Amino acid sequence: MxxxxxxxxxxxxxxxxxxxxxxxxxxxxxxxxxxxxxxxxxxxxxxxxxxxxxxxxxxxxxxxxxxxxxxxxxxxxxxxxxxxxxxxxxxxxPQGRRPLYISQHRFREKSSINNLGIKTAEFRAVTDKESLKKAVEEIGYPSILKTSMGGYDGKGQWVLRNKEDFEKAVAELSDREYILEQMVDFQCELSCIAVKSTDGSVGVFPVVENIHKNGILHITIAPARISEEVQEKVKEITKKIIEGLNFVGPLAIEYFYGKDGEIYVNEMAPRPHNSAHYTMDGCDKSQFDLQIEGICGKHLEDPKLIKKSVMLNILGQDVERIEKAELRANEKLYMYGKGEAKTDRKMGHLNITGENLEELIKRAEELAK
Known part of the structure; x- marks a missing residue:
């Protein structure tokens, strides 16, 4: 329509x-x-x-x-x-409830991806101490225990590297569902967002590289510092998932690019994504533009990267420093208009664009200090 x-x-x-x-x-x-x-x-x-x-x-x-x-x-x-x-x-x-049903539960999410023949880390469902013990025996250390529903930015997660971590996690288990995932030894973390229109066309954004701090996205680098071959493979997987799951609207997918050369899906979300904020200045259309176009039935093409970009997240503890910084012509600050600047609360982001990607990364890290 x-x-x-x-x-x-x-x-x-x-x-x-x-x-x-x-x-x-x-x-x-x-x-x-x-x-x-x-x-x-x-x-x-x-x-x-x-x-x-x-x-x-x-x-x-x-x-x-x-x-x-x-x-x-x-x-x-x-x-x-x-x-x-x-x-x-x-x-x-047009998005309906199915994207919510699948993405709201990590076990359903990963199972649906595996059913498409796409790799994830090995995982097991966990409900209590006994099922966690069995899952650890099968998957081994290091692994990560997550709540199956809820949890974000590193919340609701326990890294298990040894028996001591296991016992600590057991002591904190509550009456809810969890998932134990094998930890991937990765070269880098990637993400890609696609939007499917109600007319069936799909637009896939460039693949980006993400660096996290304390479980929260710190900077996004566009394009990702990987080969064109790997970039194209990630885009193909992204398109295969949004079409295979028959979703409409946006779908953001986070990946691990393993040291074994394999690409593993980590998580997905049927909405705009923090790691795609760079599109507001780095692409010919933003992720928000494409979501609106898609739900309104317009024909979509793959957006183009028009400027190399680095996006820096602005958290509560960063606000005062960033607002005092002397920003350059190629640096655009977006503040969200939230209230109290609490520690680790996402208050805004800064897009830095240019030609030399390493210089953009260096500049972002300077502003983050």
Whole structure:
């Protein structure tokens, strides 16, 4: 279905991703409404209408269904019941609930990827001490225990390198589902985002390299410092997954490029992604532009990298220093308009563009000190 300019787009979620989606939608000639419980939501700064209600508020969902032409989401923990309410009341949400169902649970996520014939690290389901003990016996050390649902930026994870780590993790287990994954000995961490339109066309962005600190994305390097052959292989896998799972809208996939030369899928998210913020200045179209185009039924092509780019995440502890820094003409700062600058809270990002990738990385690290 082709959505004409001037129509209303509804976004479930009102964080920085929702804010940037609304900015892109506005540039493309659409009106936006956002459903986000927090009255201080940064997406409210750009949306034409902010519904400050819970994600499962039926009255708000019915309003969205009746008054928007298309609905999308900006985070993967939208309750699936909300999708049902929207659809039952005539709402058009082309992504549907399936991407949420698969990506909200790590065991389902990795199983669905393996079913497509694509590699992940070896993994096992864990529910208690006995199943964890068996999983460790089968997978061995080092491995990583994660909650199957929830958890982000390193939260809800335990690295197991020995029996002492095992006992510590056992002591902290609660009554919930977990997944134990073999740790991949990797050369680097990569990611790639693709968007599938409602017309079936797919646009795949360039492959980027990610460097994390304390489990949080620190910098993204575009393009990734890998061979063109590996870049193309990652793009092919990304397209195979979004088409094989029959998703519509955005799908961001994080990869490990192993020292054994293999490519392993780590995680995926059916939404815009932190590692693709560089696209706002480094590509001819941003990830937000493509998501809006895709859900509105436009034909998509692969976006092009027009400038080498490095994206630096701005966390709460970085805000004062970055805001005092003398930025250059090739450096663009995006602050999200959030409230308190708490430690490790994502407050903004800085895109640095140029020709010499190593110099851009060096500059990003200088600004990060």
């Amino acid at each position: 082709l959505i004409e300019k001037g129509k209303w787009i509804a976004v479930l979620g009102g964080g920085q991703l929702g804010k940037m989606l609304c900015e892109s939608a506005k540039r493309q000639g659409y009106k936006t409404m956002v459903l986000e419980p927090s009255k201080a939501a940064c997406a409210a700064l750009e949306a034409d209408l902010h519904l400050a209600k819970p994600y499962d508020d039926k009255e708000s969902l019915v309003y969205i269904a009746k008054n928007s032409s298309v609905v999308t989401y900006e985070f993967e923990n939208v309750p699936s019941e909300s999708i049902d309410i929207l659809e039952e009341n005539g709402g058009y949400i």
